[in-house]
Amino acid sequence: MARIDKDTTSAIVAKFGGKPELLVQIMATIVNRFGWVPEDTIRQLATELNLSRADVHGVVEYYHDFRTEEPGKHIIKICQAEACQAMGSKALTDYAEKTLAMSMHDTENDITLEPVYCLGNCACSPAIMANGKTFGRVDEKRFNAIMDDLRGKA
Amino acid sequence: MSRTKIYVPRETAAVSVGADEVALAIAQTAKKSGIDIELIRNGSWGASFLEPLVEVEVDGTRIAYGNVAAADVAAMFAADLVNGGAHERCLGPTMEIPYLVNQDRWTFSRCGLINPLSLPDFELHQGFQALTKAFADGSEAVLQTVADSGLRGRGGAGFPTGIKWRTVADAVGEQKYITCNADEGDSGTFSDRILMEGDPLGLIEGMAIAGFAVAASKGYIYLRSEYPLTHSILSRAIDTAREAGWLGDDIQGSGFSFDIELHIGAGSYVCGEETAMLESLEGKKGIVRFKPPLPAHEGLFGKPTVVNNVVTLASVANIINLGGERYAGMGVNRSKGTLAFQLAGNIKRGGLVEKSFGVTLRELIEDWGGGTATGRPVKAVQVGGPLGAYIPASQFDTPMDYEAFTGIGAMIGHGGIVVFDDNADMAELARFAMEFCAIESCGKCTPCRIGSTRGVEVIDKMISGQNCDENYDLLVDLCDTMEDASLCAMGGMTPYPVRSVLNHFAEDFASSEEPKNE
Numbered sequence: 001m002a003r004i005d006k007d008t009t010s011a012i013v014a015k016f017g018g019k020p021e022l023l024v025q026i027m028a029t030i031v032n033r034f035g036w037v038p039e040d041t042i043r044q045l046a047t048e049l050n051l052s053r054a055d056v057h058g059v060v061e062y063y064h065d066f067r068t069e070e071p072g073k074h075i076i077k078i079c080q081a082e083a084c085q086a087m088g089s090k091a092l093t094d095y096a097e098k099t100l101a102m103s104m105h106d107t108e109n110d111i112t113l114e115p116v117y118c119l120g121n122c123a124c125s126p127a128i129m130a131n132g133k134t135f136g137r138v139d140e141k142r143f144n145a146i147m148d149d150l151r152g153k154a
Numbered sequence: 155m156s157r158t159k160i161y162v163p164r165e166t167a168a169v170s171v172g173a174d175e176v177a178l179a180i181a182q183t184a185k186k187s188g189i190d191i192e193l194i195r196n197g198s199w200g201a202s203f204l205e206p207l208v209e210v211e212v213d214g215t216r217i218a219y220g221n222v223a224a225a226d227v228a229a230m231f232a233a234d235l236v237n238g239g240a241h242e243r244c245l246g247p248t249m250e251i252p253y254l255v256n257q258d259r260w261t262f263s264r265c266g267l268i269n270p271l272s273l274p275d276f277e278l279h280q281g282f283q284a285l286t287k288a289f290a291d292g293s294e295a296v297l298q299t300v301a302d303s304g305l306r307g308r309g310g311a312g313f314p315t316g317i318k319w320r321t322v323a324d325a326v327g328e329q330k331y332i333t334c335n336a337d338e339g340d341s342g343t344f345s346d347r348i349l350m351e352g353d354p355l356g357l358i359e360g361m362a363i364a365g366f367a368v369a370a371s372k373g374y375i376y377l378r379s380e381y382p383l384t385h386s387i388l389s390r391a392i393d394t395a396r397e398a399g400w401l402g403d404d405i406q407g408s409g410f411s412f413d414i415e416l417h418i419g420a421g422s423y424v425c426g427e428e429t430a431m432l433e434s435l436e437g438k439k440g441i442v443r444f445k446p447p448l449p450a451h452e453g454l455f456g457k458p459t460v461v462n463n464v465v466t467l468a469s470v471a472n473i474i475n476l477g478g479e480r481y482a483g484m485g486v487n488r489s490k491g492t493l494a495f496q497l498a499g500n501i502k503r504g505g506l507v508e509k510s511f512g513v514t515l516r517e518l519i520e521d522w523g524g525g526t527a528t529g530r531p532v533k534a535v536q537v538g539g540p541l542g543a544y545i546p547a548s549q550f551d552t553p554m555d556y557e558a559f560t561g562i563g564a565m566i567g568h569g570g571i572v573v574f575d576d577n578a579d580m581a582e583l584a585r586f587a588m589e590f591c592a593i594e595s596c597g598k599c600t601p602c603r604i605g606s607t608r609g610v611e612v613i614d615k616m617i618s619g620q621n622c623d624e625n626y627d628l629l630v631d632l633c634d635t636m637e638d639a640s641l642c643a644m645g646g647m648t649p650y651p652v653r654s655v656l657n658h659f660a661e662d663f664a665s666s667e668e669p670k671n672e
Binding site for chain 2: 019020021022023024025027028031055058059062063064065066081082083084085086087116117118119120121122123124125127129132133134135136137
């Protein structure tokens with residue numbers, strides 16, 4: 001993922017009419033495209049939206065989606081909520097951590113592994129999200145196939 | 155010869171198990187075989203356990219093929235798929251699948267049936283008839299019909315929709331808002347998603363009716379970020395409605411103007427709480443507000459605001475079309491109409507079941523659900539999301555009725571039913587309830603912010619067998635504090651699953667039982 005630059009930030013702010021009440025939407029757009037919000041972007045948003053840096057910081061820190069560290073090329077989220085627990089998401093998480101040789105919340109070898117609390121795919125548990133796409137009925141074999149597919153496309 | 159219609163859902167659950175690949179394989183195989191087909195990406199009927207569910211229309215009847223994989227497609231064509239030919243995946247006519255036939259489809263009547271992004275298809279199936287009728291009858295008649303229906307908020311709280319709308323209609327103010335809570339964060343729930351992906355125009359119509367009833371010119375949908383496919387379908391549907399003059403200024407010459415803005419959440423569970431959602435819609439942290447003032451008086455940007463769940467709003471169109479009494483004629487006691495129950499977790503036949511209130515938990519789990527996916531006995535079901543109680547088998551005959559569930563210390567909530575088999579460790583699940591609250595607490599009130607962390611610690615001590623009796627009492631006391639003193643349901647109801655484990659599955663705190671017996 002490319003790193004967001006000043007002009008792009010300004011363009012996104014302009015797209016939302018420079019309205020401070022759309023801060024969450026602006027931030028979501030940035031994170032969707034670039035994966036995270038760097039510190040200098042927070043400063044720039046505060047200036048351009050006429051908000052205090054504390055206000056912008058508060059919003060960034062509050063929402064789980066708004067990462068302040070650069071994620072890997074591939075973002076894998078494994079659902080940890082009850083319906084997926086009932087179908088073995090803990091074992092799947094253990095398996096993912098073992099085979100990827102990393103822990104939840106870490107970024108290693110172009111991969112970021114994160115928990116998510118419900119993907120709304122609870123009748124096809126366990127569910128994961130890989131680079132924004134939801135997968136259901138994920139067992140170890142299917143997990144490996146999804147990872148192979150992602151790496152193949154890289 | 156007319157083109158054969160083949161349906162493959164474009165819905166998250168179906169796509170998550172390969173529907174896009176199946177659709178591609180069907181298109182390619184048909185092309186290669188020189189067969190002229192019309193591939194329609196419909197919504198889901200809600201029988202998620204059968205996804206990907208492919209249908210082919212033969213002489214006006216849709217023939218279903220369940221659990222289709224891309225690898226099956228060539229053989230299905232060879233078996234004369236286009237004429238509904240026999241194949242091991244064939245389930246016969248869709249409308250004869252018992253799971254679907256035995257439902258009471260009111261709100262989800264178009265889901266699976268239509269192409270969700272086709273305005274002609276929507277209009278062919280009563281789409282926008284209710285809004286047109288509302289314009290003719292006037293806002294007073296709409297308010298009365300919704301009140302007569304007995305419809306209660308389907309987001310979980312079950313507040314009477316008619317009263318909420320009346321309050322906003324009576325509130326003084328030039329600007330009022332309709333906000334649709336589509337932040338469906340409860341584990342085990344996906345009815346909002348299935349509705350928005352399968353019948354997005356139905357939600358738009360419901361919001362416009364609400365706007366007309368209370369004189370609001372602007373609507374917001376707050377959709378969770380975990381639903382990217384829903385986002386894409388819903389935003390296209392909003393554009394479609396706007397282009398056709400069903401949103402915007404002077405809708406269809408009625409003199410009523412209404413438009414919808416789609417906002418995306420950012421992964422906060424508490425933003426499903428109505429006042430936190432309003433804060434987030436204003437671009438701020440999703441911190442819960444004190445009530446009063448109620449959102450109906452001072453909601454979004456301080457203006458009178460209706461906050462309704464997706465299913466609530468989508469239920470209104472048929473209430474206007476068919477009359478409030480008809481809706482009130484379904485259900486039991488003060489729980490009128492239907493609810494879209496969602497069977498999830500360790501269940502053989504998971505999916506969405508829209509049924510009148512009064513159906514029992516056992517009927518849903520056994521008749522529709524077919525028991526656990528693992529084939530082991532059901533140990534517990536959690537009803538109503540992460541803040542709902544764990545219910546033991548001895549209470550499975552409880553009818554689905556808001557008050558009956560309150561009576562057993564549980565709640566129906568948004569209708570999610572998560573099934574666990576006898577391998578479930580209930581002490582771990584009680585711990586998880588507290589842990590989830592600690593992760594998601596907005597932090598405004600102390601009982602929730604601190605109580606949840608203390609709750610995890612106390613449960614950890616009980617699990618490891620330290621001072622079990624004292625810690626048991628401490629946990630009950632902590633639950634009392636959280637329940638009585640939290641600002642919203644996050645801290646106020648996290649004790650529900652915890653207490654239910656203490657009450658019904660205390661043996662899972664095995665080490666806590668032993669000292670008592672000494």
